[in-house]
Amino acid sequence: MEKPLHILGPQFSTFVRSVQLCCEEKGISYTLGTTFGEQTVSFGDGSLFEFHPFGKAPVVIHNDRRLFETASICRYLDTAFDGVDLQPGSALERADVDQWASGLSLYVDRVLVRSYLLEFAFPKGADGNVNAAAVQAAEPEVIKLLGLLDKELGAKPFFRTEHFTIADAILIPMLDYLEKLPHSARLFAEQRYLLPYLNRIRQRPSANVVLG
Numbered sequence: 001m002e003k004p005l006h007i008l009g010p011q012f013s014t015f016v017r018s019v020q021l022c023c024e025e026k027g028i029s030y031t032l033g034t035t036f037g038e039q040t041v042s043f044g045d046g047s048l049f050e051f052h053p054f055g056k057a058p059v060v061i062h063n064d065r066r067l068f069e070t071a072s073i074c075r076y077l078d079t080a081f082d083g084v085d086l087q088p089g090s091a092l093e094r095a096d097v098d099q100w101a102s103g104l105s106l107y108v109d110r111v112l113v114r115s116y117l118l119e120f121a122f123p124k125g126a127d128g129n130v131n132a133a134a135v136q137a138a139e140p141e142v143i144k145l146l147g148l149l150d151k152e153l154g155a156k157p158f159f160r161t162e163h164f165t166i167a168d169a170i171l172i173p174m175l176d177y178l179e180k181l182p183h184s185a186r187l188f189a190e191q192r193y194l195l196p197y198l199n200r201i202r203q204r205p206s207a208n209v210v211l212g
């Protein structure tokens, strides 16, 4: 008998949210959280290495198999489950979504999340405050990257195609956190398409559940 699918990781994680968005879009039933069976995981204490060779989240556990890497997990969900397709049908269009799923997970995550957003979530400045110098140093790169994403998106309804894909699932949680920063207006000031896109996706039932 099929065992329920579990998304292992904290719900605040952008990558956990990407996997959750795919489940919600496809109507896959799942459980989510940092506990699986008797084991509870958290960042920084090595516990994730029990599930993930590099000690990261998310991990998806399905039918006693464990899968890591958000883009691979999302592709698996799309292939193994019924529901709307989260990847285009043609080989070239599918490769386009794939390359962006990787690029977003690697390069965009590094600039938007690791070098910038995490400083607000887990400040490393004096007395537990945000390290203003680090934020200031990282900001030009954030704005430049948003410009690149804005150009790639253009007037399309979704990031790569006419439909919601895995690339949207990976990008949206990052943009959502960025837009919620008190000073986000200056980050998005020069972008024409990103905020309308984000707000359109926020209207979807999946985003309502995942982004809160």
Ligand SMILES: N[C@@H](CCC(=O)N[C@@H](CS)C(=O)NCC(=O)O)C(=O)O
Binding pocket: 013, 014, 015, 016, 043, 044, 055, 056, 057, 058, 068, 069, 070, 071, 105
């Ligand atoms: N390439 C991985 C990245 C996963 C990742 O960096 N996850 C973050 C949470 S958003 C994490 O586990 N951070 C904890 C750490 O690096 O110790 C993926 O696509 O799943």
